Amino acid sequence: MSLLADTPFSLLELAPVRQGGTVGATLAHSLRYAQEAERLGFNRFWLAEHHNMEGIASAATAVLIGHIAGGTARIRVGSGGIMLPNHPPLVVAEQFGTLDALYPGRIDLGLGRAPGSDPLTARALRRDERRAEQFPEEVAELQRLLGPRDPAKKVRAIPGEGSGLPIWLLGSSLFSAQLAAARGLPYAFAGHFAPRFVYDAVRLYRSQFQPSAALAKPYVMLGLPLVAAETDEEAAFIGTSSLQRILALMRGEPLWLKPPVQSMDGLWSPAEQASVNAFLGLKVAGGPASLKARLEALVRELEVDELMFTNDLYDEGQRLRALALLMSVKD
Template sequence: MLSHIPFSLLELAPMTKGSTVSETLQKTTRYAQKADQLGFNRFWLAEHHNMPGIVCAATSILIGQVAANTTRIRIGSGGVMLPNHSTLVVAEQFGTLESLYPGRIDLGLGRAPGSDQLTSQALNADIQRADNFPSEVSELQQLLGPYNGKRRVRAIPGEDTNVPIWLLGSSLFSAKLAAQKGLPYVFAGHFAPRLLQDALALYRREFKPSNTLAKPYFMLALPVVAADTDEQAQYLSTTSKQRVLSLLRGQPLWLVPPVETMDGLWSEQEKAQVNDFLSLSIVGGPKSIKHKLKTITEQLGVNEFIFTNDLYDSEARHHALEILMDIKN
């Protein structure tokens, strides 16, 4: 069953404390190259701002860097936070990327700012901009589509590149909009699992066929910690647990080494919050990972998985990709 489901990767360019931005981005490029070699379907980069420990702010630039250093895998945004950007600039950037790397670029769009409120205002003074998301998605579709002979403002490059647009979400809003527009939909289960069932049901129930899609296409984002044994995976998973704990506390999001136990590092309330945040996390050795992914596929009818893989050690991170492709094949 898993052999027919594409596996993809979502990347935030995670940074270890003490390393440089340059070193981190080189690691991200090598990670993408490994994914390309192994046969992963997509490699998406997620826009975040003003978050020490995540260096994925200039998303379109990173997409170009990764695309230039890979050969087959699709590269895209997971996503571009549209309220931060002019639709014309986004169309021009992704039209340029598609022209440089034909047939390999995806444009995933999000409605959230990808930052705190103060940073959001620094990016765009209009705090009501997110309300325009539906109309701006339509505008992007027009800018990236064929010229209709009437538009005075045109995306050049961008026009008629028809870069695939995906809608990303963690609530019912984007699920409904994706259904109305007949677009593929990605649910952010890697950080907001609570509304998964409701969002998926809404997307499928209200889906309207379009020139883009004849039927719903659902991709699920999941955190994964894959290792040779269940015990080793549980140990390695403490890196992501510590990171989520830092997020809850408003601290920098450095990747930190795994620990033997989280006892003493968190309160009981924080433990519950972290476990809730990571409740869809897939942790284990090959057999456990395969069983869990099969179960999710049977329950939800997932068309594609996209995984976050936040391990401290680069070798372990690359090995996790090998494990995932082994259980798929």
Template sequence: MTQYSIHDLVPVREGGTVATALADTAAYARQAEAHGYSRYWIAEHHGMPGIAGGATSVVIGHVAAATSRIRVGAGGIMLPNHAPLVVAEQFGTLDALFPGRIDLGLGRAPGSDQRTARALRRSLESDPNGFPNDVMELQSYFADDGQTGIRAVPGAGADVAIWILGSSLFGAQLAAMLGLPYAFASHFAPDALDQAIAIYRRDFRPSAALERPHVMAGFNVFAADTDEEARYLASSMEQSFVALRTGNPGKMQPPVRDYRASLGPQGAAMLEQVLSCSAIGSPATVRREIAAFVERTGVDELMIAGATYDPEARLRSIALTAEAMQELKLAA
């Protein structure tokens, strides 16, 4: 049975506030927990007025405190922005507060523009190509094996599950080499998905963390009572993608009927490509599209994205998606 989880950017709606976005995220996490989702992940982004998850470890604590069982984590922490020791301390603290529930997905993208990255790091001397060494340094702090000569307090001995994230072949190769679970960002960068999965599975080396490959793939789901309503709800996220791709990111906008048609052929084709790993529609449509994606990829877990402008619509989509996953389980 494929596991199913939630990916959340903590979107700030037009007319809303960061405080409202954080309250909505807690409500979504409680709904996800009630419907059997495995994890709830927050992504690190900076300098974007429509995304409130920049202080990712703080938001993870907020979500974990609002729930009781579901695993909560980062999807992900952009490790070049941070000293590994700081990340070990932050996530060691989270593990002490919420034992056995914390995931740490690691990526090497900046999660921002270069100017913002410089402000985060105070310089750009940290090398994204040093990402593998940073991951192993972080593992060493959690293992408390003395290799760095420094003890992370908190952090030493913490039970934090590390994942490698990626949207290219690099992450697949690293996750395979280190024997770690791998998550591919196909919900917005689907092009290399099949090749990355094949490389990860082919080259995977068992480790103390993981005996066999475990693949997660990002997948957008907008579930509603009808296909038409789901397409309408999805238009808020589509507007966000277009705004980002045209260099004008902002708060999440209200949905628009027939939004793709208003873009013209080029804009519509761009959205069709970037959101090709998606299920948008009624429960029957969503169930069919999820089943086809899982059959094609053989993924062990779906990380479901799909923010809506209306919080109630998001809660409804989370519930309908869980029902679809359970029906697929029964049919298997």
């Protein structure tokens, strides 16, 4: 039996807008994408929070979670993640308590401490830059708000309290790994854009994990960038759309999802090429055989419990087809 047979596969959606496309068309595709993921047996469909990024349509994360959950029936839907310093914990508890009431047993609350934006946008969100330092306290506050019903509390999340909503901590460094371990919460590492500390973070989380009412033993989910195609050669070609978008991110340019190109030569400098490749250090790309070999090696080396993929392809049909190709490696 394949090492991957019992490893749940999930998806992270940033709602990438194609060059020349619209937000409306993008979000309609995101729903079709989630429906196909559900049909194929994916475990979760999470939506990211990003602000003031032209080409990314996932700013109103809780709204999109409701949209996706309302158009599906079984797949878990959640945030990957809500950037807690941008929001009062009470508002987050009420929003996700409402989502849980509408779609019971299907909502996940993933939390991060980064702004999900640039400093100017963070100020427009009325974000206090010092709040990132208060992340542990705000996670604890959110846990209390979503915890058992207590009429004696002066401030209550209604709806929200008593929901027992699953809380995940997300991160790309050792800070959130350590906090998730101390709180006994599941941990998701953002390997899809920040692979540098993955081995240290997973090792730290597992070694320091303290069982809690939420979780008896450590649970690690790893985010990975995916480029799945029928052949390795096709994957190399269609994967240039993602390369162009990351290059644009590094240059501070709009993040439209552009058509693939035959070669990136002339589009980037050697230094930019190295930076983009480092960004995608955990990329899983190729035909089914290459995908399977790469994924089995990662699961074996990192002892992860679940894999979550970004799948940013320009052609919507190829993007849907990639899901079936990915699931085929479980056999």
